[in-house]
Amino acid sequence: MKLIRSHFNPTILFLLILVIPLVSRAQVIVLQSDFGTRDSAVTAMKLVILGVDPKIQILDNTHDIEPFKIYEGAYRLYQSAPFAAPGTVYVSVVDPGVGSNRLSVVAKDSRGVYYVTPDNGTLSFIEKEVGISEVRVIDESKLRRPGSENSHTFHGRDIYAYVGGLLASQKIAFSEVGTSLDPSALERFEIPNAQISNDKLILSGLVEIHDIRYGNVWTNIPEDLVREFGVKENATVTIRILNDGKLYKRFQLPFLRSFAAAKKHQGGKLIYMNSLGKLACSKLLGNLAKSERIGFGPRWTVEITK
Amino acid sequence: MKLIRSHFNPTILFLLILVIPLVSRAQVIVLQSDFGTRDSAVTAMKLVILGVDPKIQILDNTHDIEPFKIYEGAYRLYQSAPFAAPGTVYVSVVDPGVGSNRLSVVAKDSRGVYYVTPDNGTLSFIEKEVGISEVRVIDESKLRRPGSENSHTFHGRDIYAYVGGLLASQKIAFSEVGTSLDPSALERFEIPNAQISNDKLILSGLVEIHDIRYGNVWTNIPEDLVREFGVKENATVTIRILNDGKLYKRFQLPFLRSFAAAKKHQGGKLIYMNSLGKLACSKLLGNLAKSERIGFGPRWTVEITK
Amino acid sequence: MKLIRSHFNPTILFLLILVIPLVSRAQVIVLQSDFGTRDSAVTAMKLVILGVDPKIQILDNTHDIEPFKIYEGAYRLYQSAPFAAPGTVYVSVVDPGVGSNRLSVVAKDSRGVYYVTPDNGTLSFIEKEVGISEVRVIDESKLRRPGSENSHTFHGRDIYAYVGGLLASQKIAFSEVGTSLDPSALERFEIPNAQISNDKLILSGLVEIHDIRYGNVWTNIPEDLVREFGVKENATVTIRILNDGKLYKRFQLPFLRSFAAAKKHQGGKLIYMNSLGKLACSKLLGNLAKSERIGFGPRWTVEITK
Numbered sequence: 008m009k010l011i012r013s014h015f016n017p018t019i020l021f022l023l024i025l026v027i028p029l030v031s032r033a034q035v036i037v038l039q040s041d042f043g044t045r046d047s048a049v050t051a052m053k054l055v056i057l058g059v060d061p062k063i064q065i066l067d068n069t070h071d072i073e074p075f076k077i078y079e080g081a082y083r084l085y086q087s088a089p090f091a092a093p094g095t096v097y098v099s100v101v102d103p104g105v106g107s108n109r110l111s112v113v114a115k116d117s118r119g120v121y122y123v124t125p126d127n128g129t130l131s132f133i134e135k136e137v138g139i140s141e142v143r144v145i146d147e148s149k150l151r152r153p154g155s156e157n158s159h160t161f162h163g164r165d166i167y168a169y170v171g172g173l174l175a176s177q178k179i180a181f182s183e184v185g186t187s188l189d190p191s192a193l194e195r196f197e198i199p200n201a202q203i204s205n206d207k208l209i210l211s212g213l214v215e216i217h218d219i220r221y222g223n224v225w226t227n228i229p230e231d232l233v234r235e236f237g238v239k240e241n242a243t244v245t246i247r248i249l250n251d252g253k254l255y256k257r258f259q260l261p262f263l264r265s266f267a268a269a270k271k272h273q274g275g276k277l278i279y280m281n282s283l284g285k286l287a288c289s290k291l292l293g294n295l296a297k298s299e300r301i302g303f304g305p306r307w308t309v310e311i312t313k
Numbered sequence: 314m315k316l317i318r319s320h321f322n323p324t325i326l327f328l329l330i331l332v333i334p335l336v337s338r339a340q341v342i343v344l345q346s347d348f349g350t351r352d353s354a355v356t357a358m359k360l361v362i363l364g365v366d367p368k369i370q371i372l373d374n375t376h377d378i379e380p381f382k383i384y385e386g387a388y389r390l391y392q393s394a395p396f397a398a399p400g401t402v403y404v405s406v407v408d409p410g411v412g413s414n415r416l417s418v419v420a421k422d423s424r425g426v427y428y429v430t431p432d433n434g435t436l437s438f439i440e441k442e443v444g445i446s447e448v449r450v451i452d453e454s455k456l457r458r459p460g461s462e463n464s465h466t467f468h469g470r471d472i473y474a475y476v477g478g479l480l481a482s483q484k485i486a487f488s489e490v491g492t493s494l495d496p497s498a499l500e501r502f503e504i505p506n507a508q509i510s511n512d513k514l515i516l517s518g519l520v521e522i523h524d525i526r527y528g529n530v531w532t533n534i535p536e537d538l539v540r541e542f543g544v545k546e547n548a549t550v551t552i553r554i555l556n557d558g559k560l561y562k563r564f565q566l567p568f569l570r571s572f573a574a575a576k577k578h579q580g581g582k583l584i585y586m587n588s589l590g591k592l593a594c595s596k597l598l599g600n601l602a603k604s605e606r607i608g609f610g611p612r613w614t615v616e617i618t619k
Numbered sequence: 620m621k622l623i624r625s626h627f628n629p630t631i632l633f634l635l636i637l638v639i640p641l642v643s644r645a646q647v648i649v650l651q652s653d654f655g656t657r658d659s660a661v662t663a664m665k666l667v668i669l670g671v672d673p674k675i676q677i678l679d680n681t682h683d684i685e686p687f688k689i690y691e692g693a694y695r696l697y698q699s700a701p702f703a704a705p706g707t708v709y710v711s712v713v714d715p716g717v718g719s720n721r722l723s724v725v726a727k728d729s730r731g732v733y734y735v736t737p738d739n740g741t742l743s744f745i746e747k748e749v750g751i752s753e754v755r756v757i758d759e760s761k762l763r764r765p766g767s768e769n770s771h772t773f774h775g776r777d778i779y780a781y782v783g784g785l786l787a788s789q790k791i792a793f794s795e796v797g798t799s800l801d802p803s804a805l806e807r808f809e810i811p812n813a814q815i816s817n818d819k820l821i822l823s824g825l826v827e828i829h830d831i832r833y834g835n836v837w838t839n840i841p842e843d844l845v846r847e848f849g850v851k852e853n854a855t856v857t858i859r860i861l862n863d864g865k866l867y868k869r870f871q872l873p874f875l876r877s878f879a880a881a882k883k884h885q886g887g888k889l890i891y892m893n894s895l896g897k898l899a900c901s902k903l904l905g906n907l908a909k910s911e912r913i914g915f916g917p918r919w920t921v922e923i924t925k
Contacts, residue, residue, distance in 0.1 A: 035363060037356060043832040045683040047699035048894070050649060053678050054702040057647060061676070061704070064367070066359050071351040074832055075904055087353035090360040090470070092367070103904060106877020157842075159877045161894035164702070220349040220380055230463075265412020265465045282354070282467035292381055292409060341669055343662060370673070372665050377657040393659035396666040396776070398673070526655040526686055536769075571718020571771045588660070588773035598687055598715060 034060065034175045037091065039068035039083060040100040040163060041075065048161070052098070052168035055152055059172030068097070075103040077128045078196065078304060082216045084122065085132035086283065093119030098171035099129050100163035111145040111166055112193070113174065113184045121181070123171045125162070131195040142193060143184035145170055150184070197305070201228040203236050210236040214248070214307035218281065222294025224248075224301050226309050228286040238262050238313065246278060246288065247310045248301055255307075256299055258288070266291055286311075340366065340481045343397065345374035345389060346406040346469060347381065354467070358404070358474035361458055365478030374403070381409040383434045384502065384610060388522045390428065391438035392589065399425030404477035405435050406469035417451040417472055418499070419480065419490045427487070429477045431468070437501040448499060449490035451476055456490070503611070507534040509542050516542040520554070520613035524587070528600025530554075530607050532615050534592040544568050544619065552584060552594065553616045554607055562605055564594070572597050592617075646672065646787045649703065651680035651695060652712040652775060653687065660773070664710070664780035667764055671784030680709070687715040689740045690808065690916060694828045696734065697744035698895065705731030710783035711741050712775035723757040723778055725786065725796045726805070733793070735783045737774070743807040754805060755796035757782055762796070809917070813840040815848050822848040826860070826919035830893070834906025836860075836913050838921050840898040850874050850925065858890060858900065859922045860913055867919075868911055870900070878903050898923075 036056055042048040053065050068087055072080045080101035088097060102125045110126040117138035122130060123145075130139060147166055150173065155165035173179045201212030212228040238244055240262060248256040260278045263269055266289060269277040275291030289295055301307065342362055348354045359371050374393055378386045386407035394403060408431045416432040423444035428436060429451075436445060453472055456479065461471035479485045507518030518534035544550055546568060554562040566584045569575055572595060575583040581597030595601055607613065648668055654660045665677050680699055684692045692713035700709060714737045722738040729750035734742060735757075745751060759778055762785065767777035785791045813824030824840040850856055852874060860868040872890045875881055878901060881889040887903030901907055913919065 035367065037360075039353075041832065044679070044681055045831045047651075047680045047695045048830075050678055050680045050699040051702045051894075054649075054699060054704070054707070057676070057678075058702070058704055061647065064363070065678075066356055066363075066371075067350070068353045068356045069350055083353045087356040087360060090357045090364070092360070092364055095360070104879050107879030109879075157892075158894060158896075160891060164894065216352075218354075219351045220347065267410055267413030267415075279466060280463075282357075282464060282470065284464075341673065343666075345659075370669070372662055372669075372677075373656070374659045374662045375656055389659045393662040393666060396663045396670070398666070398670055401666070524660075525657045526653065573716055573719030573721075585772060586769075588663075588770060588776065590770075 041072040055168040056172040060176035099124040142188040146185035210311040222296040224288040347378040362478040366482035405430040448494040452491035516617040528602040529595040653684040668784040672788035711736040754800040758797035822923040834908040835901040
């Protein structure tokens with residue numbers, strides 16, 4: 008009894024009680040897919056995760072990626088991951104190649120956020136905008152939901168959710184995922200840079216995505232390039248939207264700090280810095296993308312002149 | 314050693330272990346917006362909240378408020394908040410005036426539920442139906458996500474989610490949000506009362522909202538007024554639906570306790586008390602609002618006669 | 620003091636600290652309904668659950684069941700419940716008969732998963748595919764949200780969510796739900812078995828459901844029956860789709876291990892084993908159900924010949 012006393016003295020116990028909640032890392036998994044939420048495929052993934060560790064908190068990034076649209080999935084990761092705490096685990100399943108020889112990987116970005124995903128270009132925006140520091144190829148023969156050996160069409164549930172759960176709960180370390188892969192070997196699609204060209208007369212970039220609900224047209228032109236080009240608040244610029252390099256629409260728009268300021272301007276259209284610090288076009292209380300039928304992606308570009 | 318022993322004696326430790334889970338208040342945030350869930354704007358808000366405190370449980374009220382429709386957002390708060398535990402924090406972002414000089418506030422209702430929202434009418438239904446006891450104006454210069462100083466178009470993420478997280482986690486007290494504001498100074502839209510008029514011959518009210526999925530037409534006429542007017546279960550009344558004060562549709566409907574009872578009645582239409590204790594019209598297994606093209610809001614009223 | 624010491628000695632305390640997290644069962648509720656997520660009906664249910672116990676983790680199976688479609692709700696339970704841990708509580712509310720004399724029940728399946736639901740056929744797929752071991756009829760007079768005595772149109776919130784919360788938090792035991800009911804007395808719809816017939820020349824079954832987002836057509840033909848019939852990987856079979864017993868479409872399709880393998884085949888159509896281990900038809904990167912207008916349910920059947 009004396010011996011036990013000396014081992015488990017109250018002071019140590021007290022410190023233990025204080026320290027345990029501090030060292031137990033918050034376990035957050037963010038799910039994304041093109042599965043939609045009209046059936047229960049996403050729920051099956053979540054139940055697999057909670058089967059690994061019921062304490063994991065699960066968020067949905069979105070499940071309404073257009074089926075098979077890897078580009079859109081890649082962008083939606085970039086839209087929220089910069090706000091995630093280090094250690095957060097994203098599980099992204101836009102996987103038209105399920106069952107092919109495409110790799111399954113876990114990547115770690117420069118901020119310490121993890122991504123469990125098929126290697127099919129899904130990491131392109133994270134790589135370009137955040138940077139990827141390390142990649143491991145998932146050893147699918149070992150790391151899969153027990154009992155799923157004969158399942159070949161739902162790796163989201165049987166491999167990605169399961170591995171995401173193992174990682175988030177720290178039941179395996181990142182190094183135990185599988186063999187290392189050089190980040191430069193990841194599949195990717197080209198994302199051109201915005202630039203100032205033509206003797207500094209043109210600021211050009213890509214229509215990177217839409218802010219769907221409001222129809223705002225988001226470009227890839229960052230704030231510092233806008234400043235370098237010399238566009239000042241309240242000044243009006245000419246913005247040309249091109250489809251496959253051909254002029255599609257042309258607007259003369261004021262550069263405003265927020266939508267509210269557009270009320271005073273004719274038509275209510277404006278350009279502004281969006282929530283990711285990039286130039287965007289909007290129609291106040293309207294839907295510019297829909298009313299002007301503007302798309303997004305590599306074939307849609309913009310040119311701005313003063 | 315003796316000294317330490319006396320401070321941390323096992324009895325106190327035991328009580329501590331018992332008490333800690335009891336005093337640690339449950340932290341629930343309920344999010345609402347017009348952002349939709351096809352992109353990751355809502356996820357960015359959630360990650361900001363979990364960045365403040367990863368133990369907060371986050372629910373979605375709805376993110377499918379029609380873009381910019383403050384009235385709808387105001388109603389959806391009222392539809393669920395009466396069922397929330399005191400201390401619950403709602404974060405509501407239907408914010409067409411983002412970047413204008415509209416205020417950002419936190420209101421506390423009569424039951425002790427908090428609302429973080431732009432001051433644009435969003436609190437109208439809560440004020441009328443639940444009552445608001447205290448309001449504080451958010452000091453946006455201090456209380457915003459670190460690093461968001463140059464962000465002017467996504468206060469949902471940079472201010473409302475962040476302040477909601479601070480409040481729910483009790484990292485700031487309500488009194489630390491900012492200066493006090495008289496609740497009567499809040500922006501609001503008029504919500505007329507239901508009433509009995511015309512020598513007690515007419516019971517009139519507003520078509521307050523639709524029960525969207527089923528097309529039920531919900532009025533603002535409360536149960537006690539229905540009883541006072543003298544409508545009895547299974548009795549048939551005449552209900553006239555008016556648009557801008559002009560007769561739009563006229564029905565003779567039985568007042569039934571539930572949908573199931575309508576089976577025995579011709580056409581399957583009925584009036585009943587809805588889940589918030591107010592009079593509503595329905596078509597059994599149909600969609601009354603859609604098939605009869607009935608709207609809702611201040612321009613849609615009802616008159617009931619026996 | 621000596622007495623207290625001997626009761627609360629540090630060793631026991633230490634063991635308590637270790638054991639408490641192990642014995643406190645994870646509390647997971649999975650919600651399903653036909654309410655949609657455009658209003659806050661689902662949120663009201665969740666707040667009622669958290670009012671019973673704020674530590675319960677709530678998942679959504681789906682809320683986009685077509686209004687009143689019990690068959691679809693029944694299938695969506697079966698799509699995820701086999702992946703739930705024993706003790707998980709499903710609350711399913713597709714309830715066109717709310718307010719009628721239909722029963723409210725809690726069923727326990729063969730794996731120890733619970734279902735709180737109106738007794739209207741919602742349990743048909745779980746019963747057939749997983750098996751139900753015990754049923755209790757909810758005593759609605761006792762087990763309902765306090766204050767909901769006069770509410771007759773939203774049992775999802777007032778009875779099912781509340782009872783689900785009580786069960787998940789173990790505030791009541793399953794035996795305290797109400798009187799026992801023989802599982803064979805549950806309402807159900809007929810789900811025919813797949814079979815090999817006509818002197819082993821035809822493998823026939825039902826179009827059980829669609830994999831909505833991708834338009835895949837899922838049958839009820841299990842893998843072992845496919846093997847028994849002798850269909851081998853990469854072999855081509857004739858599949859006839861019948862509507863009300865009449866030939867509707869006829870395809871010659873390869874039986875492939877996954878979608879990826881279809882690239883090499885003309886047209887990209889294929890049959891494969893789906894994520895629940897049953898035969899399915901797909902069009903690679905297309906939507907077979909939509910483009911060929913194929914439905915699902917008891918009136919849609921398939922016949923396969925080699």
